[in-house]
Amino acid sequence: MTAIDDSTVRDPDALRADMVRALRDQDAVTSESVAAAFAAVPRHQFAPDTPLELAYDLHRTVPVKKDEHGLDISVMSAAHLQAVMLEQAGIEPGMKVLEIGSGGYNAALIQELVGSDGAVTTVDIDRDIVDRARLCLDDAGYGQVKTVLADGEAGVPGGAPYDRIIVTAAAWDIPPSWIGELAEKGRLVVPLTVRGTTRSIAFHRDGEGLVSHSYRLARFVPMQGEGAAKERKALLRDGVAVQTDDERVPLDSEALNHALDSPRLLRWSGTPYDLPDELELYLALNLSSPARLHASQDVVDGGLVEASALLGVPALISEDSIAYRTRRENEDTDGFESGVVAHGPQSEALADEYLKLLRRWAENHRRRGAATIRFLPGPAPSTLPENSVLKRHGIVAVSWH
Structure with missing residues (x-):
């Protein structure tokens, strides 16, 4: 939130006025x-x-x-x-x-x-x-x-x-x-x-x-x-977990935890890292075996998992391997470059799939509002449309232009 003068910090009317100005400045209003x-x-x-300061903070619940x-x-x-x-x-x-x-x-x-x-x-x-x-x-x-x-x-x-x-x-x-x-x-x-x-x-x-x-x-x-959602979660070790609502995704906690102890494969895409909310939606719908990887601050500070996992990052999962997105500074890609970290026996294959999606998105869909989202109610068809997810009451189908 924007800075507030100490003399008005206990005045709810002043805090509310500051909140409205900040909401305008950030284009929320x-x-x-x-x-x-x-x-x-x-x-x-x-x-x-x-x-009062918490009640009127823009970004805190x-x-x-x-x-x-x-x-x-x-x-x-x-x-x-x-x-x-x-x-x-x-x-x-x-x-x-x-x-x-x-x-x-x-x-x-x-x-x-x-x-x-x-x-x-x-x-x-x-x-x-x-x-x-x-x-x-x-x-x-x-x-x-x-x-x-x-x-x-x-x-x-x-x-x-x-x-x-x-x-x-x-x-x-x-x-x-x-x-x-x-x-x-x-x-x-x-x-x-x-x-x-x-x-x-x-x-x-x-x-x-x-x-x-x-x-x-x-x-x-x-x-x-x-x-209520019916998600599957797997705790790999203290501070590291994966979750998914896709029944096709294998969640073998022991095998995935073992993969994290194997040497990491780090590969770079040569494409810019920006608009992460748009990119994450694209990855979630296009990864062949998608989940989200979560890691605590302690685990990230220890160097086992990248900071991208602090709030959850799209991951590609196999029975014994895992790949997920990271970034690094690179002036040649407008400040930051997207990359992939992979662990486990199938790390090469998972990294290849992930990198192809990063490059495809950057080349064809790297802009805000490129997706059209549809909800199609009713029974599932015999063949699901591309980039679609089956729900209890219908299908969510997403296309990118």
């Missing part, structure tokens, strides 16, 4: 209506036990509830991400909007956008979260927002059709209810997870399905209830 909503809603009143393991299962999303999604949604006065995943603050922003003639419904599966959202909304003066306790997988059919449906938890799939409850010219904004990579995608209706050209990097706590 691009419209006057969204700027006005952020300026109007007292964010700190939805985080009453949180320091505010914990709301943890599970028995101490992991966040509900948070107030970072203001930057909320702004991006609201701009994607394009909410107008008088609209009916359904929010799936309650917290209170985002619903209040939406109420500001729809105005007195619009209607906002927010639904959550957790009684504690719904009760907390209701209390915060009432205290902040947004009593007209409707709160519902239910599994968001089914939407809220009693209020349909909705002009906009906004999902504020990472969704592995798009259930039929969300499409069925969407108005004919409506828009669904959802953080959709595809092979471990999550993007906030703004979908429009396209026949019986959905289509989008608007997708932005997003991180959310996962959906609970019927829509």
Whole structure:
């Protein structure tokens, strides 16, 4: 966040004004209506036990509830991400909007956008979260927002059709209810997870399905209830893990851990490393056996795994080998160059496949917004389209132009 003068650090109005200016500066807020909503809603009143500086930080989430393991299962999303999604949604006065995943603050922003003639419904599966959202909304003066306790997988059919449906938890799939409850010219904004990579995608209706050209990097706590993801995870050693939702990918913890102890193969692509969010989406959909490799700071500091794995990096997995992306400084490739680290008996083959994809993307698709994302509901065809992923309720198909 931009620097704030010490004399105003305890003043929520000054912090909120600074937040709005910073959101504009970072192009998260691009419209006057969204700027006005952020300026109007007292964010700190939805985080009453949180320091003001944290509540108004652009890029930090505010914990709301943890599970028995101490992991966040509900948070107030970072203001930057909320702004991006609201701009994607394009909410107008008088609209009916359904929010799936309650917290209170985002619903209040939406109420500001729809105005007195619009209607906002927010639904959550957790009684504690719904009760907390209701209390915060009432205290902040947004009593007209409707709160519902239910599994968001089914939407809220009693209020349909909705002009906009906004999902504020990472969704592995798009259930039929969300499409069925969407108005004919409506828009669904959802953080959709595809092979471990999550993007906030703004979908429009396209026949019986959905289509989008608007997708932005997003991180959310996962959906609970019927829509929960069914990912497979393997802990290779303390601080190193791989995960995938692709059933074809072999996850042999012992063999992959042994591979990490073998000498590394490091190869460079000769192509620029930039637009990593675009590149990661392309890799996730095109690697033949994709997973995500995660490593802790201690492991990275020890030199076993590259820093690219700190937040998760697309990996190519075989029964006994692994390859993943890295980078180095190189003025000849606009500052940084993409490369591949591989371990294990099949490291040469995995590195070759990975390098071909890095070069193909750099040559043909290295720009923002090159992908078209479709959701095709219904039973899977006998042959899946290229660059598509099978879900429970349909297929996610991505093409690059």
